[in-house]
Amino acid sequence: MKPTLMLVGGARPLLAFSVDLTEAVLAQAAARGVRTLVTSTASDLAAMPSIVASADEAAAVGFTEPGETAEWARRRVAAGEHIVAVLAQLEMAQVAAAETAEAVGAPGNAPEVIRRIRTKDACRAALAAAGFAQPAVRLCASAADAAGFLRETAGPWIVKPRDAMGSTGVSQISSADDLPAALALLPDAGTFLVEEFVSGPEFSVEGIFQRGRPRILAVTAKETVPPPFFVETAHTLPADLPEPRRREIDETVSAALLALGLRSGAFHAEIWLTPTGVVLGEVHSRFGGDWIHKMLEYAIPGIELFGLIIDDLLGLPQTPGPLEPTRGAAVRYLTPPPGQVVTIEGWDEVLAHPAVLHAELSAGPGTDIPPLHRSGDRVGLIVVGARTSTLARELAEELASSVRFVTTSDEAMVKGSAGA
Template identity: 30%
Template sequence: MSVPVLLLEAAGPESEALARAAAASGHPVHAITDAATLASYSGELRQLLAGCLVTDFTRPDQAAADITGYGRRIDAKALLTVNEYLTDVAARSCAALGLPGNDPERAAAARNKALMATAFEAGHVTTPRTTIVADLRELQVLREAGAVGFPCVVKPADGAGSAGVTVVTGPDELEPAWHAARAARGMYGMPRDERVLVQDHVQGREFSVESVTQRGLTSHLCITRKHTTGGIHRVELGHTLPVHLPAAAEHALLEQAVRAIAAVGIHNGATHTELVLGRDGRCTVLEIGARLGAGHIGVLMHHALGIDPWRTLWDIALGRPVTLTPARGGYATVRFLTTPHAGRLIAVTGLPEVTTTIPAVRVRANAGAHVAPATSNRGRLGHVIVTGHDQRAVDEQADRILRQITVTVAPESRT
């Protein structure tokens, strides 16, 4: 049955995929965005939409009231977002409209890392030791008292996409890391929590658990291996899924993911839980997002497992039963393009042709644009997706393709 649905932000790869999935099912899709972002909507995206509400996300309470009023006018039967910055507003709007969503009283804990740390502690989630600091002087006092160990991670309370996150190896690096965390900016000019988190740096392999929850019952779709940079910035350079681990390791990851999901009040929708698995088998949750994993993880699941995550999310949002049995047993990986040098982008060469096993090749940075080494996920220049039936072969092919790609950058003249 065709019914109107609300999509909190239609811009972005995952959001556009949600819009296409709803439209393909015959549902009129109404987007909620702000004026500046609406101006960036492509003609193709606009054609998918049955309507659009422009609101002001710098006033979240008013935005939630606007969304609620609009939803009642069109008799919306579902509301979704995969936008990290809007999950809190989405939960409160769902509650006001009587639609399936997450606990509005705890939704901010899935968005704000300071609130998340408190919720994780209450929910007995294994996490890094975390100290929340309000100003630089407080951080300096902690350092002088020997209360900050090294290496540690300094991050903004309400950041996303690794923006403003620094791995600090010594006392002299603390103040620059503090300023980097405070300088990180989100989307829509939303009010910021200016606090900064200082966490123990946990060593080990990084994974994420992709899950969906309906009426409080959670199903895990897969475990994803994360490829990240070293150094002071930990930018995600790739994802591979599904990953199969020894039974004890898988149990540890999934158990902690379930605890994290419960701790932040996830009742209906997707979650992306980021974890570290130590050599001793200890599993530590870094953070959780009340959304589908970004970085094309939904696309990877579709290619590798035959799961349509976007249709699944709409079914959950509409209160319909979902079927999550993988239709095939393949593997998929994405590798992101970056540059080691700052300057003006001249060209990206050596890109592979799109084939059945290389379904996506994209460069999103235009020639002539200023580029620089990635310090967050926003600094990535493009991506390549590789699929196949053997995990090692898929990873090796992706790495080989990446070595064949050349990013040519010219130093910008200084005047």
């Protein structure tokens, strides 16, 4: 019987980058003679037919309840299934994947390590205890808790959910007067975090583990909307950094990952560069979203991101030679002002551009464009590749600027001018 790679959670069907990542996992496993088994909810499996068709087997198994996937996999192994590797590319499936790997004796990160990094305040506490610079943070159950933290620390501050992603519910405040509006943005009425705001340019660090050691593939420069929200609008890879700063990032992030107990799979670590050094943000045991994987694949020609991980999990020979960017790539998100779309101009020209690696629109005539408060409010994106990261960033910005969203408010302004 072929060895089996179990992919927990599959993909997020409505996110093209998630489906693309998952298809890459399955293809690179198949190229190594590994059988693939995808587990996810029945509704998600039904919504991702390309994933089901690409896998050797798909099974409806939930991954949000503790131990649910692990127990199912344990029964499969007892019945003769040879599960040798367990992966997840979804954030919400990371704990289930770690529990499952432990249950079937496959290599992977310990479940308690994944729980720690997924609990934002616990991850901050662990990094601070290990000697890494961290903003002060407090887990709050009420506005009174948050107000107490504000009195004890210097602002501004960030209010955010304890367990969410995509900038959902994240906002900046400068006084206790801002708390009610910030709390109203949170996705639920449970506990939440308030932490000190860190000022400085933002980056993310992308990489994999090989033989238990982190191998950084690239540092990505990040652009966000101005406060009070922090929605990511662009990424450039590799970041244009002087060698001393790049070395500082590599050393700090590598040491932090090991201090947290991570030893396997992919990682995506968010950081700030401040005058006093690197400050770590959130740490993830997966590749970054926002098509960063596509940018890595272009910038490092021939790389197989998941193939490298599978080789490591199976103890196969490591890919020889350097794994560093030799080209540049960038993604720019389309974030037009709020309004109802009448028409979109310039999109066909974007699709025809030879440097475009991927482009997508989630808006069309009749779409109501909301204010930009979270990642889901973005309405399109353009990923490009170029000879250098600077050229890629400039091209992505140019192409994004060439797309015009005509809205009902624009038409009203034209009519008003014509009638004046």
